[in-house]
Amino acid sequence: MAELTAKAGSIWDFANPARFMGIANAVLPGLAAVTVACLAIGLWMAFNAPEDYQQGSSVLIMFIHVPSAWLSMMAYTVMALAALGTLVWRHPLADVSLRAAAPIGAAFTFLALITGSLWGKPMWGTWWVWDARLTSVLVLFIIYLGIIALARAIEEPSVAARALAIVTLVGYVNIPIIKFSVDWWNTLHQPASVSRLGRPAMDAAFLYPLMVMALAYTLIFLTLHLMNMRNEILRRRLRSMRMLAAREAGGA
Amino acid sequence: MNALFVRELRLATRVGAGALTGVLFFLAVVTVVPFAVGPDLNLLARIGPAVLWVGALLASLLGLDRLFQQDREDGSLAILAMAGHPLALTVFVKCLAHWAATGLPLIAAAPVFGLFLNMEATAIAATVATLAVGTPAVTFIGAVGAAVTVTLARGGLIIAILVLPLVIPSLIFGVAASYGAVEDPAPFTQPFLMVAAITLFFAVLGPLSAAFVLRHAAE
Amino acid sequence: MQLVGERLAVDRGDRRIFDGVSFAVPAGSALVVTGPNGSGKSTLIKAIAGFLPPAAGSVRLDGMAGADDGWRLAEHCHYLAHDNALKGQLTVAENLSFWQRFLGPGLDIEAALEKVGLPGIGDIPAGYLSAGQKRRVAIARLLVTARPVWLVDEPTAALDAASGKRFADIVRKHLGSGGIVVAATHQDLGLKAARFLALDNAAGHHPSPHGGGAQAAAA
Numbered sequence: 255m256a257e258l259t260a261k262a263g264s265i266w267d268f269a270n271p272a273r274f275m276g277i278a279n280a281v282l283p284g285l286a287a288v289t290v291a292c293l294a295i296g297l298w299m300a301f302n303a304p305e306d307y308q309q310g311s312s313v314l315i316m317f318i319h320v321p322s323a324w325l326s327m328m329a330y331t332v333m334a335l336a337a338l339g340t341l342v343w344r345h346p347l348a349d350v351s352l353r354a355a356a357p358i359g360a361a362f363t364f365l366a367l368i369t370g371s372l373w374g375k376p377m378w379g380t381w382w383v384w385d386a387r388l389t390s391v392l393v394l395f396i397i398y399l400g401i402i403a404l405a406r407a408i409e410e411p412s413v414a415a416r417a418l419a420i421v422t423l424v425g426y427v428n429i430p431i432i433k434f435s436v437d438w439w440n441t442l443h444q445p446a447s448v449s450r451l452g453r454p455a456m457d458a459a460f461l462y463p464l465m466v467m468a469l470a471y472t473l474i475f476l477t478l479h480l481m482n483m484r485n486e487i488l489r490r491r492l493r494s495m496r497m498l499a500a501r502e503a504g505g506a
Numbered sequence: 507m508n509a510l511f512v513r514e515l516r517l518a519t520r521v522g523a524g525a526l527t528g529v530l531f532f533l534a535v536v537t538v539v540p541f542a543v544g545p546d547l548n549l550l551a552r553i554g555p556a557v558l559w560v561g562a563l564l565a566s567l568l569g570l571d572r573l574f575q576q577d578r579e580d581g582s583l584a585i586l587a588m589a590g591h592p593l594a595l596t597v598f599v600k601c602l603a604h605w606a607a608t609g610l611p612l613i614a615a616a617p618v619f620g621l622f623l624n625m626e627a628t629a630i631a632a633t634v635a636t637l638a639v640g641t642p643a644v645t646f647i648g649a650v651g652a653a654v655t656v657t658l659a660r661g662g663l664i665i666a667i668l669v670l671p672l673v674i675p676s677l678i679f680g681v682a683a684s685y686g687a688v689e690d691p692a693p694f695t696q697p698f699l700m701v702a703a704i705t706l707f708f709a710v711l712g713p714l715s716a717a718f719v720l721r722h723a724a725e
Numbered sequence: 726m727q728l729v730g731e732r733l734a735v736d737r738g739d740r741r742i743f744d745g746v747s748f749a750v751p752a753g754s755a756l757v758v759t760g761p762n763g764s765g766k767s768t769l770i771k772a773i774a775g776f777l778p779p780a781a782g783s784v785r786l787d788g789m790a791g792a793d794d795g796w797r798l799a800e801h802c803h804y805l806a807h808d809n810a811l812k813g814q815l816t817v818a819e820n821l822s823f824w825q826r827f828l829g830p831g832l833d834i835e836a837a838l839e840k841v842g843l844p845g846i847g848d849i850p851a852g853y854l855s856a857g858q859k860r861r862v863a864i865a866r867l868l869v870t871a872r873p874v875w876l877v878d879e880p881t882a883a884l885d886a887a888s889g890k891r892f893a894d895i896v897r898k899h900l901g902s903g904g905i906v907v908a909a910t911h912q913d914l915g916l917k918a919a920r921f922l923a924l925d926n927a928a929g930h931h932p933s934p935h936g937g938g939a940q941a942a943a944a
Contacts, residue, residue: 371621381621384545392537392622399530406526409852439541500853503846509826513815520814581808585866588774588799589828722776 271487274347278484282477289473296470299463312376317463319369321471322362326394329359329475333401334426337419347483349415350490352422353405354482358475360398366391386437393432397425411490507591507599514603528565528608529615535561536619547624554623555633555684559677561619562612562637563644567669569608570648571655571662573600574720578656587721594717597649601713605645613638632687632694636680636701643705646712647672653716656723676704726752726788728773728874728905733782735765735772741780742768748922752873755896755906755916760924766909767806769924770878773907775799786874803870806878809863813852817843817862820851821869828870837868842891856883864892867899875899875906881914890915 300317333355339348370388371381382388401421408414539557540550550557577583587593616637620630651668655661679697686694727749734744742765750756758766771777773784775798786798811820821834831837838844841861846854851862860883867875875896881889893915896906900916908914 380547380624382624383547384540384550389537389540389545396530396534396537399526399533403526403530496849497853500846500849500858501855503843503849503858509823513812513819513823516819517812517814579808580812581806581810582812584774584776584804584806584808585810585824585828587776588802588804590800 271347271350275484275487278480282480282484285473285477285480289470289477292466292470292473296463296466299466303463304459312373313460315369315373316460317467319366319373320464321468322366322369323391324468325471325475326359326363326366326391328472329355329362330394330398330422330426330429332479333359333422337422337426340415340419341423349411349418350483350486351479352415352418354479354486356398356401356405358478358482360395360402362471362475363391363395363398367395386433386439390429390433390436393436394429397429401425411493507595510586510596510599511603511606514600515607518603518607526611528568529611531568532561532565532612532615533619535564536622539623551624551626551629554620554625555629556681557623558616558619558633558637559640559681559684562616562641563670563673563677565612566609566641566644567648567666569604570645570652570665570669573604573649573652574656574716575652575661578723583656583720583723592717593721594713597653597713597716597720598709601642601645601649601709605642609641609645612641626688629684629688633680633684636683636698639698639705640676640680640701643676643701643708644669644673646705646708649712649716650719653719653723656720676701679704726786726873726903726905728756728784728786728907730773730784731782733769733772733784734780735768735777736780737768737777743924744781746782746922746924748920750905750907750920752903752905753900755900755908755914755919756922757914757916757919758907758909758922758924759911764924766924767878769922770804770806770876770907770909773798774802774804774876798874801872802874802876803867803872804876805863805867805880807882809859810866811851811859811862813850815851816848817851817854818847820862821847821865824866825869829872831871832868834865834869837865838862840868840891840895841865842888857885857888860884861888864895868895873904875904875908877906878909879912880908880910881912 296317300314303313303317305313333352336348336352336355339345340352367388370391374383374388375381401418404421405414405418408417536557539553543549543553574583577586586596589596613634616634617630620633625633648665648669651665652661654668655664658664679700682692683694683697683701686692686697729750730746730748733746735742746769748756758769760766768777772779784798786801810824811817815823817838818834821837825831825834832840835844835847838847841864843858843861843865846858851859854862860880864880881892884892889912896908896914896916900906906916
């Protein structure tokens, strides 16, 4: 979020999208460079991590899977904050931020689901189990897609902003409930044939690369989010320019 | 006619149209089933073809009410009816475009949902094949429903009620063929050909009857 | 070429809207249909366009090969009624080029937009336009496909005086090149050489075949 990179007290300067564009343009090249560097280091560390005695080289998937799962939740938190920004402070950039974060969050969630599936295949012998954790991530994915579908369905940005903010917040409040109920559902019905993913105490050899990867992923999110916000602002500018052009064309 | 197909696809993919919604609805239906029947993978694998068929069926009912309604509201339907082409052909092309925009994504998504349901590769392949051949029938039958409800403000639910009973044969043979591919004594080819026959039958009957109704609703 | 209506009668529900309406419009002339609200001006236009089957009588286009029944007649007509038949999600050029490819060739799209006083708006989505602009794009539709008979219903309702005048010029040009225009309107289109057909809403009114309520008076 742009607000996080700004000095406190100057937040309201960002209300001006032109100002935001200037700052985003200035920050993005550096941010992108740091992101790539961090990702390269993280990947190097991950590939040099020792093989797990149980999982073999498939443990490498963890370095993608776990940060993706974290980011899927962080992106939604950013969206929920942006939704508050829209509803409470009516900040013009809050809606832009929400819209821009949704596809990125959905992509991370998708990545988490895919990598989890690839990881699970050798361990569980099947691509998917209706385990409580997997299921609640799937539900989160559906919520993301629902928000994106809603954003696409309403063309007028100012009308869409409120609707999106409300849905995002209701979803945010509901996610812990879903998680809770799914946990409860699954402990009732979980058949014994499906082995659960064990929770080994993590060795430092895994932990450090994982931390670097998590940082890299956070930076990826920030970079993509800023870029997408910039695109969204440009898209709106294009829209209003076209409307202006329509108004000026040949009188009424 | 080419132009009509391109226009319909464009409209389906522009902002404000719900091409994504169908797949999303399909995903939601498939996801809800394990919550209802429990996460028993063997059971899910057994009912998988049925779940995919019901999900795809419900999802393809979603956008049917928009097939002609918007064209009628903005006056396009009248102009479409005044072209040199037979109206039934126009309806047929609209159906094809509608299916390409809403049905094909469902079929593309079905294998992934099959994995969710722990289905075997052969069962998934058979179900996808029957869906590809069977879902156009939903659109062609739906065209009749959409035509008779075109003047109603809230025709969506009525269309679903009108169309669902008529697509039951496709559902029966489609699911039967999918099971036939995995369970040995049951045949695959026979029910599969039945699904294809039903689709071809309604590809003719649907547009003809829809055009007959629309001609008088066009004004 | 001559557009001929003979003792036309049209029912809507149980009500006979008009009865015994006859007219003959030769190439190069306009028929202006006048009358109070509810007298059936729009209904007459729709009947000529083929949307409403006549209860009695017939409309035909003489001197045009294969233009006997109503539906063939429609292929030679343009219809411009209250709705503009534009898709807001598509650009103006996409809208017009679709109609051009669907209905048949005619004037170049950019040239047609220039004629209605909207040059250079081709790549703006039609949804962004004002009511008057949309109307003018709909008028451009009459130009991008060449058809001899124009059936227009209150064509200038959403237009300002300047645009109305421009439309009258377009109509005059169409008549000058041997076209036929049937216009239902309250407003004066400024057509000097027009025939007038006065409808009144006395149900069961029986004008004589060549005069009375269906006067075709050449100026």
